[in-house]
Amino acid sequence: MDSVSIVRDESTSGTHFVGNLRLEWAVRCSVGMVRETNEDAALALPGTYLLADGMGGHDSGEVASEAALLTLAGVESSGELIETQKSLIDLLDQAQTRISEIETATERRAGTTATGAVLVTVEEEPHWLILNIGDSRTYRFQHGTLQQLTRDHSQVQDFIDAGFLTPEDARTDPRRNVITRALGAGMIDPVADYFSTVALPGDVLLMCSDGLTGELPDDEIARILGEGEGAVQTADDLVEAALALGAHDNVTVIVVDVHESVSTIRMPAVDDVETVTVDDVETVTADDVVSAEAPVPTGESAEPAEPAAAAAAPELGAEEAGDPAGDR
Numbered sequence: 001m002d003s004v005s006i007v008r009d010e011s012t013s014g015t016h017f018v019g020n021l022r023l024e025w026a027v028r029c030s031v032g033m034v035r036e037t038n039e040d041a042a043l044a045l046p047g048t049y050l051l052a053d054g055m056g057g058h059d060s061g062e063v064a065s066e067a068a069l070l071t072l073a074g075v076e077s078s079g080e081l082i083e084t085q086k087s088l089i090d091l092l093d094q095a096q097t098r099i100s101e102i103e104t105a106t107e108r109r110a111g112t113t114a115t116g117a118v119l120v121t122v123e124e125e126p127h128w129l130i131l132n133i134g135d136s137r138t139y140r141f142q143h144g145t146l147q148q149l150t151r152d153h154s155q156v157q158d159f160i161d162a163g164f165l166t167p168e169d170a171r172t173d174p175r176r177n178v179i180t181r182a183l184g185a186g187m188i189d190p191v192a193d194y195f196s197t198v199a200l201p202g203d204v205l206l207m208c209s210d211g212l213t214g215e216l217p218d219d220e221i222a223r224i225l226g227e228g229e230g231a232v233q234t235a236d237d238l239v240e241a242a243l244a245l246g247a248h249d250n251v252t253v254i255v256v257d258v259h260e261s262v263s264t265i266r267m268p269a270v271d272d273v274e275t276v277t278v279d280d281v282e283t284v285t286a287d288d289v290v291s292a293e294a295p296v297p298t299g300e301s302a303e304p305a306e307p308a309a310a311a312a313a314p315e316l317g318a319e320e321a322g323d324p325a326g327d328r
Contacts, residue, residue: 004073006066007042013232016046018078018119019126021199022261025049026231027254028239032211032247040209040252041065043116047077049254050116053136053209055185056102060110064099068112068183071095077119084120084129085194092133092183092190099184111185114192115150116207117256119199126199133192134182137213139221140197141204146222149195153181171217177210201260204234211249215242231255 013026023046031038039054039061052068054061071094075087092114102110113134120129130138132150135157140147151157155178156170170176183190204225212221216238224241228234235255242251 004043004045004070006069007044008040008062008066009038011232011235012044013235014044016044017261018047020261021119021126021201022259023047023119024231024257024259025255026235027252028235029252030211030239030243030247030250032250033243034246034248035250037062038250039065039112040211040250041069042207042252042254043069043073044254045073045077047119048073048075048116049118049205049207049256050114050131051136051207051209051252051254052112052114052183053134053211053250053252054110054112055182056104056108056110060102060104060108061112063102064110064112064184067098067102068095068114071098072114072116075118078126079120081120081122081127081129081196084118088118088129088131088192088194092192095183096187096190102184109184109186111182111187113179113209114183116254117205120196122196122198127196128199128205130195130197131192132194133190135179136207136209139206139208141206141222141225142200142202144226146218146225148218149197151193152179153193154179171214176214199258201258203258204228204231205254205256205258206238207254208238209250209252211247211251212238212242212253214249215245215247215251228255231257 007027008029009031011028016023025044027042027044029040029042041052043050050069050072052065054065056064072091074091075084099110104110113136115132115136115138117128117130117138120127130149132138133153135152135154137148138150140149155175156165156173159165160167160170165173181191224237225234228237235253238253239251
């Protein structure tokens, strides 16, 4: 699997045909304006789009992010949701072992975030299985609205959830780079969140490192996504906007435009779609998966899993959105 091409310090794009979907994608990865090395990395395979933001200093973060993506590249897209989620959990364990063996020049342990989307099948319909560990993000731009599909695993996000910080204050809080989950970084076990959402033509998926969100607020990201003409231009415009503001960290984005490749895919009427926010969705961890034969949740909103049922990734509606790992 080490023959997989990792994207770093470059731009690349292409088209993937998976089932009845045509996926136009673009990746741009920049070192930014301040950092000397680029610890971000990205991976684009048919139906699988993943991003990692390494940490650890010197070249340790670079090695960690690459190790994570090379390992996660083993997941197969277009499979059943529960089986794919179980595969990702196993691969995260393998990545954790691989990263823990990385030697560093300081006492800081190598580590990385990871986020992305894998195309899966739920009742013969294409869905995205969203993965997240750390503070890199996956968004969906749908019907002119930007929805953050992942929740940051960070100290400031915990303070926001507890009501001690506003999202605006968190953007400049000195603790904003302290993350609470990661691959490696001295963590005992990798604990990721998983969500599923239907894959609809017309949607745009955005995966990005915090080098983008640290510079651009969500409303500016939404503006650029709404004005973009194709994945390549959108990816370029996002990174250029971050660079114009100083790009104090590495900046990496993956943009995936979802199209129909045959005329049989129909989008549901917007008026019939229930609006759900990511705050209403219960996250699912590896400990919640107990059986591959258990039912997969369906419907427009996510319901908390019963204790005895398999907790497949909760489904986000079509209109919806440990110890600290250390300062990156």
